[in-house]
Amino acid sequence: CSYINEPRLVARKFLARPQHEGVGAVVRRSIGRFELKYFDPFLVLDEFSVTAPAGFPDHPHRGFETVTYMLQGAVTHEDFEGHKGTIEAGDLQWMTAGRGIVHSEMPAAQGTQKGLQLWINLASKNKMIEPRYQEMLSKDIAETMVDGIKVRVIAGEALGVKSAIYTRTPTMYLDFSLKPGAHLQQPIPKSWNAFVYILEGEGVFGNKKSQPVTSHHILLLGSGDGLEAWNKSPKVLRFILVGGEPLGEPVVQFGPFVMNTQEEIDQTIDDFENYTNGFEKARHWRSESAL
Ligand SMILES: Nc1ccc(F)c(C(=O)c2c[nH]c3ncc(Cl)cc23)c1F
Numbered sequence: 558c559s560y561i562n563e564p565r566l567v568a569r570k571f572l573a574r575p576q577h578e579g580v581g582a583v584v585r586r587s588i589g590r591f592e593l594k595y596f597d598p599f600l601v602l603d604e605f606s607v608t609a610p611a612g613f614p615d616h617p618h619r620g621f622e623t624v625t626y627m628l629q630g631a632v633t634h635e636d637f638e639g640h641k642g643t644i645e646a647g648d649l650q651w652m653t654a655g656r657g658i659v660h661s662e663m664p665a666a667q668g669t670q671k672g673l674q675l676w677i678n679l680a681s682k683n684k685m686i687e688p689r690y691q692e693m694l695s696k697d698i699a700e701t702m703v704d705g706i707k708v709r710v711i712a713g714e715a716l717g718v719k720s721a722i723y724t725r726t727p728t729m730y731l732d733f734s735l736k737p738g739a740h741l742q743q744p745i746p747k748s749w750n751a752f753v754y755i756l757e758g759e760g761v762f763g764n765k766k767s768q769p770v771t772s773h774h775i776l777l778l779g780s781g782d783g784l785e786a787w788n789k790s791p792k793v794l795r796f797i798l799v800g801g802e803p804l805g806e807p808v809v810q811f812g813p814f815v816m817n818t819q820e821e822i823d824q825t826i827d828d829f830e831n832y833t834n835g836f837e838k839a840r841h842w843r844s845e846s847a848l
């Protein structure tokens with residue numbers, strides 16, 4: 558008997574199409590596009606593809622978190638505090654920008670670097686906290702295999718395995734690979750918003766009679782206490798299941814600044830231009846990658 562009492566059905570489906578971002582980089586933006594500006598608490602989901610010398614040179618963030626999960630190649634990030642690191646395929650960087658970060662994110666290998674970047678909003682009480690990083694190497698990410706289902710637990714818990722990542726905005730972020738014929742039942746807290754983003758292959762989600770969905774599609778899930786998914790194809794199905802507790806607060810966004818009121822955005826722009834309230838070190842810092 559299934560322990561999902563009220564399976565979530567697919568409420569909306571979008572194909573994420575390539576668009577330009579950064580300097581010469583390409584992203585397939587699903588959350589954050591015109592038709593899906595905000596899916597509380599998520600602001601952006603980018604499936605990025607970048608080949609040197611293109612990249613994401615020096616830019617700021619305030620008021621939210623960025624979660625970068627590498628799928629292929631490597632990206633070096635360096636920030637105005639002197640933090641520098643490289644994440645390779647399978648590695649994760651969970652960056653809490655809080656009151657302010659200025660950093661660059663550039664290709665660190667030959668060829669095309671691919672990955673996902675998710676932007677998670679912070680509650681107003683957390684928007685001005687000190688920045689912090691949680692970085693995990695691929696080998697340290699909790700992973701297990703059950704009945705033809707492999708899961709890498711980026712955040713939250715699945716198939717009896719828990720992530721070590723602390724999620725200030727309560728979030729689950731699960732990377733599933735289903736072998737042909739596998740059937741997944743994954744609980745999701747009823748009050749959370751949740752979506753699926755397909756990376757490889759094709760899968761059936763929600764209603765087992767519905768049409769298979771292919772890569773680069775995002776599926777917004779309706780209400781319920783969990784997700785059911787089936788791989789009825791002869792190839793591996795890989796997708797991420799992401800869920801988060803809605804914040805229910807106003808969102809005022811100006812590019813990489815996300816606050817709750819226009820006044821706070823005006824103040825943020827002033828802070829960034831005058832190097833105050835957390836942007837002090839932006840005055841003299843330039844990344845090594847700055848051309
Ligand atoms: N112009 C602009 C403005 C603000 C940004 F945050 C960015 C930016 O850095 C990214 C936006 N999508 C991303 N996907 C992956 C990676 Cl590694 C970086 C980004 C950017 F490019």
Ligand SMILES: [Fe+3]
Pocket residue numbers: 613616618623660662
């Ligand atoms: Fe960034």
